[in-house]
Amino acid sequence: TQLLEQSPQFLSIQEGENLTVYCNSSSVFSSLQWYRQEPGEGPVLLVTVVTGGEVKKLKRLTFQFGDARKDSSLHITAAQPGDTGLYLCAANSKEVDMRFGAGTRLTVKP
Amino acid sequence: NAGVTQTPKFRILKIGQSMTLQCAQDMNHNYMYWYRQDPGMGLKLIYYSVGAGITDKGEVPNGYNVSRSTTEDFPLRLELAAPSQTSVYFCASSLSSRAGEQYFGPGTRLTVT
Numbered sequence: 001t002q003l004l005e006q007s008p009q010f011l012s013i014q015e016g017e018n019l020t021v022y023c024n025s026s027s028v029f030s031s032l033q034w035y036r037q038e039p040g041e042g043p044v045l046l047v048t049v050v051t052g053g054e055v056k057k058l059k060r061l062t063f064q065f066g067d068a069r070k071d072s073s074l075h076i077t078a079a080q081p082g083d084t085g086l087y088l089c090a091a092n093s094k095e096v097d098m099r100f101g102a103g104t105r106l107t108v109k110p
Numbered sequence: 111n112a113g114v115t116q117t118p119k120f121r122i123l124k125i126g127q128s129m130t131l132q133c134a135q136d137m138n139h140n141y142m143y144w145y146r147q148d149p150g151m152g153l154k155l156i157y158y159s160v161g162a163g164i165t166d167k168g169e170v171p172n173g174y175n176v177s178r179s180t181t182e183d184f185p186l187r188l189e190l191a192a193p194s195q196t197s198v199y200f201c202a203s204s205l206s207s208r209a210g211e212q213y214f215g216p217g218t219r220l221t222v223t
Binding site: 004006009033040041042043044045048088090097098099100101102103 | 114143145150151152153154155158168169200202211212213214215216217
């Protein structure tokens with residue numbers, strides 16, 4: 001069982017559509033990060049959230065940390081083919097070293 | 111800055127062979143990490159280091175060893191390769207803490223047959 005459950009596992013959409021992916025846990029975390037990984041490369045950090053209820057925006061990407069700091073969501077507006085990739089959430093706490101979810105593999109078709 | 115570099119990019123090992131995966135960073139980061147990524151399983155932490163001379167086990171340390179003699183380098187050693195160690199290995203570094211924003215290398219794809 002993964003400490004961080006990401007859903008959906010796979011998502012295929014058309015260019016211009018909106019989407020939301022989720023990262024859920026029963027544990028409380030000190031901070032949570034979202035990464036994007038492209039084939040053959042290492043993950044690249046998108047954002048870090050640390051405060052319950054925090055919302056951060058990065059162009060068309062909106063990240064939210066749950067009020068209880070147990071979950072997070074990533075919303076993409078008007079998806080583009082360049083958004084294609086594996087989206088990973090990662091989190092840690094005083095009790096748990098950095099853990100990663102299994103990821104959501106997003107494909108945006110032109 | 112080159113960031114985090116890893117060598118080799120690909121390697122095929124026979125069961126029982128040993129090898130060292132190299133990792134170096136030029137960002138003067140204190141924290142360094144080794145992960146393995148298996149299909150559909152995300153990344154799992156093998157070992158990490160909070161500074162030169164200090165290393166700690168992560169979630170899946172069995173079958174691996176590390177050393178941190180300098181701030182820049184963090185090699186990962188496989189002593190007796192097993193098929194279960196077939197994976198993609200990523201090295202990462204961060205400036206300030208275990209929760210810090212991590213910068214990843216390009217990975218080493220290892221196959222043990």
